Amino acid sequence: MIKDYEQGYFSEQNSAEVVAARNAGAKDERLRECVNILVKHVHAAIKEMELTQEEWFKTILFLTETGHMCNDWRQEFILLSDVMGVSMLVDAINNRKPSGASESTVLGPFHVAEVPELPMGANICLDGKGEPMMVRGRILDTSGNPIEGVKIDVWQANDEGFYDVQQKGIQPDYNLRGVFRTAADGSYCFRGVKPKYYPIPDDGPVGKLLGALGRHPYRPAHFHYILQADGFETLITHIFDPDDPYINSDAVFGVKESLMAKFQLIEKPDQIATSGFDGPYHLVEHDFVLVRE
Template sequence: MSNPTEQGYFTEENSAEVVVSRNAKAKDARLAEVMSSIIKHLHAMVKEVEPTQEEWLEAIKFLTETGHKSDDWRQEFILLSDVLGVSMLVDAINNRKPSGASESTVLGPFHVPDAPDRPMGSNICLDGKGEKMLVKGRILDVDGNPIAGAKIDVWQTNDDGFYDVQQKGIQPDFNLRGVFRTGDDGTYWFWGAKPRFYPIPDDGPVGRLLGQLGRHPFRPAHLHYIVEADGYERLVTHIFDPDDDYIHSDAVFGVKESLMAKFEKIEDPGRIVAEGVDGPFYEVIHDFVLAPEK
């Protein structure tokens, strides 16, 4: 006896409706909702594209290889989500901000949760390599008031485009990482090294897909931030160099116009003496505005 919830036999015309109807007894309403949407859009895509049997098998092989490339240290499916813009879309949906609050972007795979607390103004570049860079700004609320006691977790690549965890034994542990806490005036400042662009891992199926699509694997130079304070939403974000060669074509779509900050080269002798450095340096000034906790 047929189930009254089933919508008849499968045909090309009613394919999605029939498959969705088979899920009527799903034990979780959210799962049923999500699967219904996936099935409808996937079937619509297949009807639009009309892949050959050979093309569909190539798609299955690609997904299989993507799974085989993933392990405890690398998640090729996250990489696929990144290059298709899905990671940034999920981030945007889950981090809608009130007007005036700083925008978020993706966390990335190189955050280390136990970076050391450092005194404000410290130099996080432990090996002294690269071009000196002074980063400073304020942590504010949406009304422009300074936020005291904000925790600022920062990390960045070196001038070769590598994070410390990618070069164990070459870079010191916790190189170009640090945690700072603002005082009453909400200001922050620290020294680092000017970062550079770098490629996402492109030696797997996702990298080959990018090549076939005529796309490069590079991310523009940026600094990572996590900013937290009591009574405010946690902010995961970057600041970007607007003059970077890849600023308009980030491989993972993480760039937002509001997160660009001028990397200005300071060559004025008076400023150099005042900052106590031995030559020209870069200065980056950027304020972050936190949204009130919901």
């Protein structure tokens, strides 16, 4: 008697079907389904490419090298997922929003938990370096009502493109990071510095792959938000500088048109004095809309 997993002999024509049949005894139905879909598409791609044995061995060596680059502080496979657009695709599938709601994007590798909470309007730049920036706006629900008490976790790179955790002993701890709470009218405000574009780690196999593909490793200037409020879905997102030279070619595909906000240079003396700055500064105004759970 032929069992379910004994569905014929392996051939070029039926390769995916034979492999899928062998998985019929899987106890986890979701695992079986996902593996079979992956096998189907991988086999189809290999057939379309007519991959040589030498090319497949180079692929194995690339994946091996990628694994060797992973350690406690670096995950090269996540980087590979990012530059292939897979991270953003998974994010998009899992964060489908109703019309009018703010869009999400990738978390990134430099978030730090338990950052000190600061009073509204505080300066998150602790070392005084960079071009001053003020960020303000409101957080609303999809009906346009303000949301009070939203926890706003923000962080950014400095004017050289580095996060504090990348420059221990150079930048102060918690530099350019802060947690704030919205007021009754949903408003928020904090100070920072104008961020700069920076490269993702490109000294490993993923960086070599980007170079071979004629791609650069840069992310356009941005800063990060995590917005949390009782009764609402948590939003992980960025704000981007639309004038950045890499705005249309983000190495990890994180840019969305709705997440771009103008970095307006304020130079008028009366506006500078009113805002409490000593000289010109950049003003970023952006509202967010959260979705109820």
